[in-house]
Amino acid sequence: MTNNEKLVHLFSEALTIAPELVVDSLQYNTIPQWDSTAHMVLIAQLEAEFEIMLDTDDIIDMSSVAKAREILARYDIEF
Amino acid sequence: MIEIDFDAIYSQSKEQKNATLLAQFNQLTEFHYQHCQLYKNIIDTLGLAPTNGCLELVPFLSTQLFKELELVSVPKSQIIKTLTSSGTTSAKVAKIYLDADTAKLQAKSLVKIMQCFSGKQRLPMLFMEPSNLIADRRGFSARGAGVQGFALLGRDHHYALNPDMSINWQQLEQFFTKYQGQKVLIFGFTFMIWQYFYQAVSASGKTLPPLDAIVFHGGGWKKLAHLAVGKTQFNQAMQQLFGKAKVHNFYGMVEQTGSIFVECEHGHLHAPNCADIILRSEQDLSVINDFGQQGIIQVLSALPHSYPGHSILTEDLGRILGEDTCSCGRKGRYFEVLGRIKKSENRGCSDTYQEVSHD
Numbered sequence: 001m002t003n004n005e006k007l008v009h010l011f012s013e014a015l016t017i018a019p020e021l022v023v024d025s026l027q028y029n030t031i032p033q034w035d036s037t038a039h040m041v042l043i044a045q046l047e048a049e050f051e052i053m054l055d056t057d058d059i060i061d062m063s064s065v066a067k068a069r070e071i072l073a074r075y076d077i078e079f
Numbered sequence: 080m081i082e083i084d085f086d087a088i089y090s091q092s093k094e095q096k097n098a099t100l101l102a103q104f105n106q107l108t109e110f111h112y113q114h115c116q117l118y119k120n121i122i123d124t125l126g127l128a129p130t131n132g133c134l135e136l137v138p139f140l141s142t143q144l145f146k147e148l149e150l151v152s153v154p155k156s157q158i159i160k161t162l163t164s165s166g167t168t169s170a171k172v173a174k175i176y177l178d179a180d181t182a183k184l185q186a187k188s189l190v191k192i193m194q195c196f197s198g199k200q201r202l203p204m205l206f207m208e209p210s211n212l213i214a215d216r217r218g219f220s221a222r223g224a225g226v227q228g229f230a231l232l233g234r235d236h237h238y239a240l241n242p243d244m245s246i247n248w249q250q251l252e253q254f255f256t257k258y259q260g261q262k263v264l265i266f267g268f269t270f271m272i273w274q275y276f277y278q279a280v281s282a283s284g285k286t287l288p289p290l291d292a293i294v295f296h297g298g299g300w301k302k303l304a305h306l307a308v309g310k311t312q313f314n315q316a317m318q319q320l321f322g323k324a325k326v327h328n329f330y331g332m333v334e335q336t337g338s339i340f341v342e343c344e345h346g347h348l349h350a351p352n353c354a355d356i357i358l359r360s361e362q363d364l365s366v367i368n369d370f371g372q373q374g375i376i377q378v379l380s381a382l383p384h385s386y387p388g389h390s391i392l393t394e395d396l397g398r399i400l401g402e403d404t405c406s407c408g409r410k411g412r413y414f415e416v417l418g419r420i421k422k423s424e425n426r427g428c429s430d431t432y433q434e435v436s437h438d
């Protein structure tokens with residue numbers, strides 16, 4: 001799996017939505033499935049999969065799929 | 080939307096803070112006055128002005144109003160979360176309407192304040208709560224919201240209790256063993272930590288490996304009053320439970336989630352830059368300026384944008400201990416909470432087990 005495929009898979013799992021719905025423009029708190037509870041699940045899974053530990057600022061700022069990719073890139077995850 | 084600098088949470092001394100907050104509060108009061116008809120009606124009926132010359136003149140609402148009225152200042156379509164806090168004696172529930180901006184501001188503020196005490200690193204975290212607390216995702220009790228907000232501070236979250244409030248020994252032993260001797264975060268409501276955790280662990284006769292814990296607890300002491308448990312006894316119990324424990328009480332309310340008041344190393348509750356407290360007389364609600372004198376606590380928070388909760392008269396009594404002079408070095412007012420005003424129902428930020436279980 002490429003990092004991008006992993007990302008889509010993790011979003012889809014944590015938010016319990018179809019992988020097709022995981023698009024760059026998808027934003028936090030705009031669908032019921034991506035609420036604060038799902039967000040913490042997502043964070044835990046991203047951290048486990050990519051073996052990183054995110055900063056709290058980054059957790060709060062991870063407000064879209066595009067933003068998630070941008071933040072992960074700062075942790076040397078290449079997309 | 081108010082711009083808030085979260086870089087130095089306790090940096091502003093009196094004059095600078097007053098000037099910053101006054102500008103923010105006039106802006107907020109004007110915003111809510113323009114965007115919340117009910118709020119405008121209240122202000123107009125009381126003959127108050129939305130723009131004022133000092134913080135003490137900023138209009139305040141009683142917590143009761145959030146139970147009686149739907150106070151919201153943005154279109155309902157923008158509300159993403161509604162926080163509720165129920166009382167013990169009345170069926171009335173306070174409803175706090177959050178839009179995405181306010182929710183984010185609250186999350187950020189909470190984290191930045193708590194990090195002043197727990198450090199930047201996200202530590203392993205144990206909640207004195209059942210793991211099903213946050214399972215209901217549509218509506219949130221104050222307790223659920225508390226757990227949600229604090230969860231951001233930590234990692235590898237464990238929950239110490241079962242849904243029936245008995246100890247989840249499997250989770251507990253796992254956490255204590257995994258992080259033996261290490262720095263961890265413990266979060267819970269004062270009453271629950273005592274009743275469901277401390278007493279149950281003591282009664283079990285089991286001993287747990289020692290941790291190096293930072294304990295955050297809040298929600299008030301009232302429910303422990305009948306056991307005559309105070310701060311000293313509570314803090315001693317935490318040392319006993321965790322081996323090493325730095326204990327920080329916090330004071331906050333569901334109407335002003337995010338801008339909480341945390342106890343420093345010297346046992347004083349501190350107002351961060353984005354919040355303040357004013358004391359008012361129990362007789363006529365006039366401002367009490369003298370430090371050390373008891374009064375009703377009014378809380379101010381620059382965070383509420385989607386609902387007019389920026390200035391609130393609580394049902395708590397307290398006294399201001401000083402301003403800018405605490406030996407911990409934090410600027411701003413510091414104070415202590417002395418209990419509830421008489422006649423007020425037993426409503427805390429921590430609705431208890433009985434209350435949530437009947438939700």
Ligand SMILES: [Zn+2]
Pocket residue numbers: 343344345347349405406407408409413
């Ligand atoms: Zn202090």
